[in-house]
Amino acid sequence: MSGIKETNEPDVFVVADNVLSPLGKTTAENFSKLKQNISGVRQRNDGGISSKPFYASLFNGDESFISDTNQDYTKFEQLLIASIEEASKDSTIPLQDKKTVLIISSTKGNISLLETNTNNAELHKRIALSTSAKLISECFGFSTQPIVVSNACISGVLAIITGMRLLRSGQYENAVIAGADVISKFILSGFESFQALSGQICKPFDKQRDGLNLGEGAATIILSTNKKYDQNINVRGGAVSNDANHISGPSRTGEELAYAIKKALEDAKVAAGAIDFISAHGTATVYNDEMEANAFSLSGLQSVPLNSLKGYYGHTLGAAGLIESVISIQSIKENLVLPTLGFENMGVTQPLNICTGLLPGKFNNCLKTASGFGGCNAALVFGK
Numbered sequence: 001m002s003g004i005k006e007t008n009e010p011d012v013f014v015v016a017d018n019v020l021s022p023l024g025k026t027t028a029e030n031f032s033k034l035k036q037n038i039s040g041v042r043q044r045n046d047g048g049i050s051s052k053p054f055y056a057s058l059f060n061g062d063e064s065f066i067s068d069t070n071q072d073y074t075k076f077e078q079l080l081i082a083s084i085e086e087a088s089k090d091s092t093i094p095l096q097d098k099k100t101v102l103i104i105s106s107t108k109g110n111i112s113l114l115e116t117n118t119n120n121a122e123l124h125k126r127i128a129l130s131t132s133a134k135l136i137s138e139c140f141g142f143s144t145q146p147i148v149v150s151n152a153c154i155s156g157v158l159a160i161i162t163g164m165r166l167l168r169s170g171q172y173e174n175a176v177i178a179g180a181d182v183i184s185k186f187i188l189s190g191f192e193s194f195q196a197l198s199g200q201i202c203k204p205f206d207k208q209r210d211g212l213n214l215g216e217g218a219a220t221i222i223l224s225t226n227k228k229y230d231q232n233i234n235v236r237g238g239a240v241s242n243d244a245n246h247i248s249g250p251s252r253t254g255e256e257l258a259y260a261i262k263k264a265l266e267d268a269k270v271a272a273g274a275i276d277f278i279s280a281h282g283t284a285t286v287y288n289d290e291m292e293a294n295a296f297s298l299s300g301l302q303s304v305p306l307n308s309l310k311g312y313y314g315h316t317l318g319a320a321g322l323i324e325s326v327i328s329i330q331s332i333k334e335n336l337v338l339p340t341l342g343f344e345n346m347g348v349t350q351p352l353n354i355c356t357g358l359l360p361g362k363f364n365n366c367l368k369t370a371s372g373f374g375g376c377n378a379a380l381v382f383g384k
Helices: 027-035 075-089 121-127 129-140 155-168 185-193 255-268 286-298 317-334
Strands: 013-020 042-044 054-057 100-105 147-149 174-181 217-224 234-242 277-279 305-307 365-372 376-383
Touching: 013 027, 013 075, 013 234, 013 317, 027 317, 075 129, 075 174, 075 217, 100 129, 100 155, 100 317, 121 129, 129 147, 147 155, 155 174, 155 217, 155 234, 155 317, 155 365, 155 376, 174 317, 217 317, 234 255, 255 286, 255 365, 255 376, 277 317, 286 365, 317 365, 317 376
Parallel strands: 100 147, 100 174, 277 305, 277 365
Antiparallel strands: 013 217, 042 054, 174 217, 234 376, 365 376
C-alpha cells in the first residue's frame, strides 16, 4: 500500500488549474491571500438577495469576468468561461480534440433566472444545466459532448472522480473539469429556512460554530494521462458513498464517509498512514463537522493535520470541491498546509489535528473529502 499502482490503469496527472473567487482570479493570487489569512467572507447588505445583513463571500455586483459580449452569457456561465480560459493559458491540451472531455460541476447553475424571467418553456430550457454546458462547450470548440455533474455539495469532488475514471478507462486522454455557483435570493433563503447560516465568519469544527457562510466562485482543473506530465501531481484515487440518512441531515455515525475514505485509499493504493494532510468539507454546521470527525476517527486519521477553507471562501456549493482541491494541490506543491480560519476550541467529540496556523513540512499525499444533502459523500486522494 505504498502508493505504487499495481494495475494497468494509466496514471492521471494534473496539467493545469485555476481558482476564480473574490480573493483573486488565479490560483496563485488565491493562495497568496490565503497565506496572509485574508478572507472573502464579510457582512453584506444586498437587498436583492436578502432583506437583512448576511455574511458571505461574493463578487462585486458590477464585476465583469469575460470580454466576449456577443453571446448572452449569464454570470454563472461567465465564471466558468473565465476560469477555463485562465487554466488553459498554462496548458497545451487541445480542447477541440476528440480525446478531450468537458465536465461541468454545479448545484444551482442558472436557478436565479427564476427570480427575473417569465416562467415558460423558454426559461425551462435556458435554466437547464445541459444548456449551460452546451454553451461553454461551443465557446471553446469542444468536439465531445459535455458531461454535467450535479450531486449536491460533493459535485466538485465527484466531477474530478468522474474525470479520473473516464481517463483511466481510456475513453479520453484529457479532461477539463470546471465548476461554479452564484448566490441568489433563492439559494440564500433556502439555507435560511434550515437555520443553517451563521451571523459571523463561520467557525469549522469549533465549539462555538453555529452555521455556514455561502460563497461565489469557480475553479477548473485539467487532467491528462499523457506521460509527458508524469512529474506533475497525480489524482491517485477516489470513491463515493451515500448514507441514506436524511434529505438534509448527514449520518450520525460517519461510517458512510469513512467507507468512501477507505475505498478512495484502496483505489489510490495509499495507506491511511501515508496521508499527510486532510482538506475537510468543514461547513461549520453542528452535524456536518461532528459527522466528519467521526469518519476521520473511524479511518484512523485523527492525528493527521486537517483544515477547512470555508472561513475564507464560504460554502461555494458546486465549486467547493474543485476550489478546495486546487488549493490542496497548491499546498502539496508549496509544502505548506493552510490554517482553518475561525477555529479556536475543539467542538467535536472525536480528537482532530486542526491546523491553526501555516504548517510547513514535506507533504506528498492529501485527502479531500466532501458531503452533501441527500447523504452523499466523496473522497479523493492527490499525491506527488
